[in-house]
Amino acid sequence: MCDLKQFIIALPSLGEGHHEYEMKVDGDFFAARDNDDVKEADVTAYVDIDVHHGVYEIGITCQGWIDIPCDRCLDPMRLDVDEDYDVTVRYGEEYDEKEDTIIIPESEVNFDLSPLVADTILLSIPLRHVHPAGECNPEMEEIMSQHSSESVKPEDDDI
Numbered sequence: 001m002c003d004l005k006q007f008i009i010a011l012p013s014l015g016e017g018h019h020e021y022e023m024k025v026d027g028d029f030f031a032a033r034d035n036d037d038v039k040e041a042d043v044t045a046y047v048d049i050d051v052h053h054g055v056y057e058i059g060i061t062c063q064g065w066i067d068i069p070c071d072r073c074l075d076p077m078r079l080d081v082d083e084d085y086d087v088t089v090r091y092g093e094e095y096d097e098k099e100d101t102i103i104i105p106e107s108e109v110n111f112d113l114s115p116l117v118a119d120t121i122l123l124s125i126p127l128r129h130v131h132p133a134g135e136c137n138p139e140m141e142e143i144m145s146q147h148s149s150e151s152v153k154p155e156d157d158d159i
Contacts (some may be wrong), residue, residue, distance in 0.1 A: 007023060021046075025042075027040040029131065033118055047113060048118075057088055060085045066079050073137040075137045083123065088102070
């Protein structure tokens with residue numbers, strides 16, 4: 001089981017300057033976040049936090065791979081991940097999100113990076129994700145071909 005505590009950062013305890021973290025993301029991470037689409041994963045999230053006068057500039061770089069179901073045959077397919085995300089976090093009266101800025105209440109000590117890391121990885125998944133030609137499950141391709149309509153070719157007279 002993935003330890004989601006590694007994604008919790010006590011922002012007020014960070015001093016001014018640059019801070020670096022390296023966090024591991026696996027299939028259990030997505031299961032703990034109730035995401036059934038990612039079955040397996042081996043992603044490293046590199047997190048850089050620059051603190052200046054109570055403002056936290058957070059840069060997240062996720063590199064590795066995830067296994068997701070192929071849209072065509074439903075077998076797992078490997079997708080490489082190499083994505084970046086930058087966000088500014090600051091304290092305010094109440095929680096608010098605006099473009100690339102998150103405002104958290106001053107009463108919050110801990111900041112959970114796991115939603116940001118998950119979103120960074122999940123947003124790297126293309127809308128249509130299928131195996132390269134010839135790599136889908138042959139049994140499933142056979143079933144699909146039996147149930148698909150054949151394309152109609154125009155008659156020579158119709159041209």
